[in-house]
Amino acid sequence: MKRIGIFYGSTTGNTEKIAEKIRCNLEMGLVDIFNVKYAEIKDVENYDNIILGSSTWGIGILQNDFDKFLHEVLKQSDLKNKKIAIFGTGDSSIYPDSFADSIGIIFDALEGKGATFVGEFPTEGYQFESSLSIFGDKFVGLPLDDDSDEEQNKLRISLWTELLKLDMN
Ligand SMILES: Cc1cc2nc3c(=O)[nH]c(=O)nc-3n(C[C@H](O)[C@H](O)[C@H](O)COP(=O)(O)O)c2cc1C
Numbered sequence: 001m002k003r004i005g006i007f008y009g010s011t012t013g014n015t016e017k018i019a020e021k022i023r024c025n026l027e028m029g030l031v032d033i034f035n036v037k038y039a040e041i042k043d044v045e046n047y048d049n050i051i052l053g054s055s056t057w058g059i060g061i062l063q064n065d066f067d068k069f070l071h072e073v074l075k076q077s078d079l080k081n082k083k084i085a086i087f088g089t090g091d092s093s094i095y096p097d098s099f100a101d102s103i104g105i106i107f108d109a110l111e112g113k114g115a116t117f118v119g120e121f122p123t124e125g126y127q128f129e130s131s132l133s134i135f136g137d138k139f140v141g142l143p144l145d146d147d148s149d150e151e152q153n154k155l156r157i158s159l160w161t162e163l164l165k166l167d168m169n
Helices: 014-027 041-045 064-071 101-110 151-166
Strands: 004-009 031-035 048-057 084-092 142-145
Touching: 004 014, 004 041, 004 064, 014 048, 014 084, 014 151, 031 041, 048 064, 048 101, 064 101, 084 101, 084 151, 142 151
Parallel strands: 004 031, 004 048, 048 084, 084 142
Antiparallel strands: none
């Protein structure tokens, strides 16, 4: 597997913790983690494999730091031939109509820039009304729900990272 850069935006620390867990499930020595607050174009361009993670705030709005990073760094970076996987944190019981929208917002903004998106995830087992993160009949990345228990998140992270090990080679 080639080196992976994980870039996360987190307001209260949830997405940061998930980013660490994802790193532990991959080959840790191959994975570097960046808080998007401090990440630059050269950091992004350094990796062939990129994992992006953001929470959703407001009603279906990207986490603050990630929003800035998306426009000022990611959209300005050369993403050709890179593999990108996206995860998002959200809360389906309080925000069922905009559940983990961050994933879909990031995907929409970067689609067409020459990267291949990997890490689609099935919707089975999630309870929500609507999400911008569904394309076809799957999530276009991995949503993690504040409402889920630790075991469920652990299982979803484990399934997802196994997929990434196959796709990010
Ligand atoms: C004011 C507020 C607005 C939120 N809006 C949404 C939302 O629209 N959709 C969603 O799925 N989660 C929403 N959430 C839940 C957060 O995304 C969730 O708590 C997440 O784990 C926060 O991660 P962070 O600490 O890494 O920023 C909201 C939470 C708060 C407090």
